[in-house]
Amino acid sequence: MIKLQKLFITTLTLLSTTIYANDCQDIRLDQGENAPFKNLPIHDQMYGKKKDSQMCYAFAGSQFIDAVIQNDLKAKGHITSAITTALQTKLSPTRANGSKVNLLSNISRGAGRSGLGVGQINILFKQLKQGFSCDQNFLTSIGIKDPNTFWEPFVYEFYSNKSLEEKVKTLKEELRLRGVKEGFFNIVDDEVLAIAVSKKGFYLREQAIFEKVCENNKIELNLPELEYHDYSPSDIGYNETDEEFKQRFQVDAVNPHIIQNISASLESGNNLPVIVDICAEVLTEKEKSFKRSLPAMNGSCSNHSVLVIGQRKAKDNSCQYLVRNSWGDYRKYDQAWEVDEKGQIWVDAKTLSSSVLKVIHAR
Incomplete structure (x- = not known):
C-alpha cells in the first residue's frame, strides 16, 4: 500500500x-x-558573521509569527525572538495538553553551545500553539543577541566544581564581559541564576532564564x-x-x-x-x-x-x-x-x- x-x-x-x-x-x-513585512528587518542566523547558529527554522518560524502579529494585533515594533522561539520548540512536547513532561533531550549536553540549532517547522508551530512571542528588541536592549555567546558561561559554571554562590558570582562577571546589561540583572536575580547553573535539564535551565526575562515582554499567540x-x-x-x-x-x-x-x-x-x-x-x-x-x-x-x-x-x-x-x-x-x-x-x-x-x- x-x-x-x-x-x-x-x-x-x-x-x-x-x-x-x-x-x-x-x-x-x-x-x-x-x-506585514514592510517594517520587519532581515535577520542573520550567523549572528554577526560568527559560526552559523543553524536556527533557520526558528528565524523563518519567527517571521511567520510576526506576520500574524502584524495582521491581527498590530503590535508595532514587536519582533519575535528566534532564540525563544527555538527554545520553546526544543521543549517539545512539554506543552502537550497543558502538561509538563521532561524529555530525555532535556538532559544536559556538551558544554559551550546553546543547542538551539537544527529543528523542524512543524514541531515549532505545534509548540507555539500554546506558546508566546518574546520581543527581540527588548532582549537586545539588555545584551542578549547570540544564544551561544550568552549561554556558554551558564554551561561552564554548571560543570565547574565551585560552590553555588561562587558559580553565580563568576557567571555574572562573565556575562557582563560578554555585553549583558544591568537591565538583565534587574530582572533575573541571583536565585534564578542559581537555578540556571544547577538544573540538570539543559533546555529547562534556559527556560528558567527566558521565561523570567520575557515575562513582561511577550505576546501570547493565536496562530492559524x-x-x-x-x-x-x-x-x-x-x-x-x-x-x-x-x-x-x-x-x-x-x-x-x-x-x-x-x-x-x-x-x-x-x-x-x-x-x-x-x-x-x-x-x-x-x-x-x-x-x-x-x-x-x-x-x-x-x-x-x-x-x-x-x-x-x-x-x-x-x-x-x-x-x-x-x-x-x-x-x-x-x-x-x-x-x-x-x-x-x-x-x-x-x-x-x-x-x-x-x-x-x-x-
Whole structure:
C-alpha cells in the first residue's frame, strides 16, 4: 500500500506543467499600507558573521509569527525572538495538553553551545500553539543577541566544581564581559541564576532564564491552522533496489504542485508568507540544486528554511518568487537571481520548485 501511494504521488509530480495555470499576479507582503513585512528587518542566523547558529527554522518560524502579529494585533515594533522561539520548540512536547513532561533531550549536553540549532517547522508551530512571542528588541536592549555567546558561561559554571554562590558570582562577571546589561540583572536575580547553573535539564535551565526575562515582554499567540506538504525523499524501502529508489524519486525540473501550493496561498488574501524547506544550494549554485539529482541523498543538499513573501511575472513571462532569507546582508547568491535593496532574492518559481522539500502555509 505504501509503495502504491508513493507511486501515485510520483506520477502526479511528473505531470505536465500545464497543471499550473496561475497567471502569477504581482504580490508583495513587504510593500503597501498593510504589508506585514514592510517594517520587519532581515535577520542573520550567523549572528554577526560568527559560526552559523543553524536556527533557520526558528528565524523563518519567527517571521511567520510576526506576520500574524502584524495582521491581527498590530503590535508595532514587536519582533519575535528566534532564540525563544527555538527554545520553546526544543521543549517539545512539554506543552502537550497543558502538561509538563521532561524529555530525555532535556538532559544536559556538551558544554559551550546553546543547542538551539537544527529543528523542524512543524514541531515549532505545534509548540507555539500554546506558546508566546518574546520581543527581540527588548532582549537586545539588555545584551542578549547570540544564544551561544550568552549561554556558554551558564554551561561552564554548571560543570565547574565551585560552590553555588561562587558559580553565580563568576557567571555574572562573565556575562557582563560578554555585553549583558544591568537591565538583565534587574530582572533575573541571583536565585534564578542559581537555578540556571544547577538544573540538570539543559533546555529547562534556559527556560528558567527566558521565561523570567520575557515575562513582561511577550505576546501570547493565536496562530492559524497550517497545511504541511512534504516533498522530501524518504528512506529506501527494505526490499527496494537502488535503481527502484532512483526511479521513484526521479523528479522533473519543475514540480507544478509546489508552485500551486505556494501561489494559491499567496493569492488567498490571508496576507501571510509561505514557509518552504529547500535545498539551500538553489540560492547559491542554481544548477547543482535540482532534486532530479537526488541531492538529499548524496550529501549536496543542505536543508534550509526560508519564506516566500511575494511573486511577480518576469520579462520572459516566467513567474518569480520573492524569498526572504536569514543570511543578513549576504549577497553572493547565484547570478541568475536578483537581490533587492533589502537583501531578499527573486528566484524563478519553476527552478525553486525542483528544490523544495516541504511547503507550509496557512489554511
